[in-house]
Amino acid sequence: MVTHDRNEALALADRVAVLIDGKIRQTDTTKQVFSYPTDETVANFVEAGNIWRGKIVEQNEGLATIETGSRQIEAVSNLKTGTNVTICLKFEDITLTLAGNQTQATSARNNFTGTINRIVNLGAQVRVTLDGGFPLTALITRRSFEGLGIKEGLAATATFKATAIHLISRR
Numbered sequence: 001m002v003t004h005d006r007n008e009a010l011a012l013a014d015r016v017a018v019l020i021d022g023k024i025r026q027t028d029t030t031k032q033v034f035s036y037p038t039d040e041t042v043a044n045f046v047e048a049g050n051i052w053r054g055k056i057v058e059q060n061e062g063l064a065t066i067e068t069g070s071r072q073i074e075a076v077s078n079l080k081t082g083t084n085v086t087i088c089l090k091f092e093d094i095t096l097t098l099a100g101n102q103t104q105a106t107s108a109r110n111n112f113t114g115t116i117n118r119i120v121n122l123g124a125q126v127r128v129t130l131d132g133g134f135p136l137t138a139l140i141t142r143r144s145f146e147g148l149g150i151k152e153g154l155a156a157t158a159t160f161k162a163t164a165i166h167l168i169s170r171r
Helices: 006-012 030-035 040-045 142-148
Strands: 015-020 023-029 050-060 063-068 071-076 084-089 095-098 110-121 125-131 135-141 155-160 166-170
Touching: 006 030, 015 030, 015 040, 023 030, 023 040, 040 050, 040 084, 040 166, 050 135, 063 084, 071 110, 095 135, 095 142, 110 135, 125 142, 125 155, 135 142
Parallel strands: none
Antiparallel strands: 015 023, 050 063, 050 084, 063 071, 084 166, 095 155, 110 125, 110 155, 125 135
C-alpha cells in the first residue's frame, strides 16, 4: 500500500518504508520509523514532533547535555561531547503547566518556562506552542486545555523526560 497520510500509515501498516526523492531513506516497523527516524529529513517527513539542532556539550554516564540556542536540554545518550545532533521530541511527550502552578515533584529533567504564542484546535486535542528560548510544541487533550485555562500570552512551563528525546548524530 502507498500513502502520503501519516495517520493512515500509523493505523494500517506493520512496516513502513520512507521514500524521499526516489530513494528509500528508512525501512522498519511503524513504531521504529515514527519514533526513531534515522536522519533529520526522515524526522521532518514523518512529522516526528519538535525537531531542533544542537550540540552535545557534556556527557556524564549516559546522560548528555545538549546546547540548543541559548538553552540546554538533557537526554539519555552515549554520543560523545562535541557531537552535533538533531533533537526529536514528540509533541505528546510534553506536559504543560501554567507558570506558578508547579507543585508536584517530577522525575523529568527538562523544564522550560516560556510564553504561549500559538494555539491550534485539532478537535479532541490542542496543539500549544510556547517560546522558552526555542519553540516548543505540546499536544494536549481538549479537557486539559480547558481545565488549565490556557491562552496565548500566558506564561507556561513545558516539562519532559530525558528518556523522551531521540538524538540523531549530524556531520
